[in-house]
Amino acid sequence: MTTLDYPGELAAVVFCQGCPWRCRYCHNGHLLPARSAEAIPWCKVAGFLGRRSGLLDAVVFSGGEPTAQHALGAAMAEVRELGFKVGLHTAGCYPERLEKLIPQLHWVGLDIKGLPEDYPEITGVPDSGRQAWRSLEILLGGGVGLEVRTTVPPIWSPDYVESLAEQLVRMGVESFVVQTCITARALDPQWRHRASEPLGAAAQARLAARFARFSVRGT
């Protein structure tokens, strides 16, 4: 149960196994392989959620990368039938799949990891930036509640965060969160325990003036 993972709603979070990317700052390394000995069958998850119908507002599919799972749409439909709102945390790895999920979705937290050209250095995957920014375009045109989040890598300056934010403003993003990079368990040992330079008060004020909703949070 969480009040942080879906703004304004009391939610349960379903952590989905598997992700096609390997972000250097990822602290969920155990969720990245497609399979895990600790996986819980969906029928058990659905039974758990059914017993909480009327007690919780929403279910958020998080990860890993939930859209890596082909059964996600069916799981979301089941969750809606139980009376929950449906939230999704995604890095936008699969824009075409994301587009098909839009009718099921009430709210999305989309990770934008940088400008498209920044992605390969962060995710280790060529073309990942194009996929993520295509996902952003789809969500902006999809009428779904949207929060864009950017985790600041330890190699960025605060100025760079502001230039990325300007690009998001130009795209029409209204809700933006800057996340502090917690690197103690970073996938890349070279990024472990390296802190990103914090956004100063003046930079935060400038960003707050550019978006309808802006905040800084830890991850």
Ligand code: SF4
């Ligand atoms: S940070 Fe997200 S997108 Fe990147 S490897 Fe971890 S789970 Fe995948």
